[in-house]
């Protein structure tokens with residue numbers, strides 16, 4: 001049965017919330033085993049508290065060595081100037097040995113994100129895909145059969161590249177129900193495809 005890791009970094013909690021929604025969607029696929037973990041933080045606790053970041057997050061830290069244990073990895077990262085955070089980048093930059101051995105080739109990879117006002121909501125995901133392709137992973141996005149990405153009646157993140165949220169420039173906007181539904185859809189979609197490929 002497919003074993004799926006939801007691996008995220010979150011400073012203020014939007015991506016953390018989305019990660020659990022992605023996991024919920026993935027768990028709805030019978031037999032799928034879902035694990036939620038974080039990448040290690042690079043900021044000190046003092047720096048995080050000064051920036052009102054969410055220091056306590058229940059998900060355990062992932063290790064580089066465990067990545068090959070999964071059939072799929074669904075990555076969640078906030079946007080930093082249109083791209084992934086340095087915390088996620090730093091983690092990925094330690095996966096060179098998996099690139100060298102080909103340990104991640106053929107595994108499913110998928111990405112979701114959260115941006116402040118939207119600049120980078122798509123590029124954070126598409127630029128992330130480049131790394132996944134270098135690792136030989138098979139990219140899964142968020143198809144238009146997810147009705148929420150065709151709904152333009154309200155501000156929202158998200159695209160066929162992956163689920164997305166808008167957190168506002170000061171982080172005051174919570175992840176909307178539309179955006180959480182995207183996350184659940186993406187989680188389920190990845191789990192269904194992974195089950196077909198690796199189940």
Ligand SMILES: Cc1cc2nc3c(=O)[nH]c(=O)nc-3n(C[C@H](O)[C@H](O)[C@H](O)COP(=O)(O)O)c2cc1C
Pocket residue numbers: 009010011012013014015016078079080081082083114115116117118119120121166167171
């Ligand atoms: C250094 C920095 C750069 C950022 N760059 C962008 C950006 O390019 N576009 C944008 O819309 N939001 C940007 N943001 C806002 C974050 O994407 C936002 O804080 C994120 O959605 C919050 O997710 P989290 O609650 O999981 O940490 C930036 C935030 C920081 C601290």
